[in-house]
Amino acid sequence: MRPRRTAPRDQRATAISGILHRLCEGSDAIAAALVDALGETVDYAGRLAPYDARVMAAELRILQSALNGCRSAALSRTHELVVRAARQSFLLRALSDGYALALALPRYAFRLSRRALAEAEAELAAETGLVPWVPADAGRWVRVEVRLSEGTTPRPEAVWLEGGWRPVTLVGRLQAHDLGPGEIGFLAQLPSGAELVLVREPPGRWFAGLPA
Structure with missing residues (x-):
């Protein structure tokens, strides 16, 4: 399969951006970003412009924070969030220390390769020490x-x-x-x-x- 075209970057490529790029290439994700507890994007990859990738990641992280602050025990433990919007879908995976993996998906998408996610999460854990609340796949x-x-x-x-x-x-x-x-x-x-x-x-x- 041919590599997909990516958006120009506004920061230096890193090991983390390489992991996120491989996640996009190994799945249907349009863009992926690693975001911290304050909604700041650590790094990103994919076809979204850098500004759009950062806004996407920040908004998903804010939504996760709102759910984690709910009185409902089930909502407060939300580890994965999928949002279907008019033009795109979005997915967020909770990581340790308040970090999260945010992804933009194609329109109407509700699924992403669990194997691609598992590979990316393992690589992020090796690079940063951040681990998912719940693994994407046991393998x-x-x-x-x-x-x-x-x-x-x-x-x-x-x-x-x-x-x-x-x-x-x-x-x-x-x-x-x-x-x-x-x-x-x-x-x-x-x-x-x-x-x-x-x-x-x-x-x-x-x-x-x-x-x-």
Whole structure:
């Protein structure tokens, strides 16, 4: 898949912006931002102009603060917020120390790849020490390139890991109840004997579930 065009930046690219950029590339997110407890954007990536990305992140963080201040125990523990607006949808994921991950989504969207979110949250945790209130997915996922076999029913024959193509042997196929709409998945084995799960999400992004 071709990389999507991104908006010009008004600050230097960092490791955090790289994580957010990969999240946008690995999902349908239009933009992503890391925002602090005061609504200030730490960094951002995506197709929104910098000012618009900051406003989006600040408004979502204000809304989360309002919910967290509610008397209702359920509302005060809100860890994920999805907003559907006229032209776009938005998602916020609560992180530790008052930080949050804010995303702009396509119009009418109510879902985002949980695997892409899980990968980004793991990378943010390694880079900043910030962890999600509730993990996006229990597995350890990374977006990967997969080489398919030729023929009428192409299947994974190699995966790009650790800087090179690793041949895989398929030992099983995931059932529909283990996958989302339009997804296909395989249990694969590397030459070392290690097993991993390969899942293709629409419109063709592959993720590998790695051993913990």
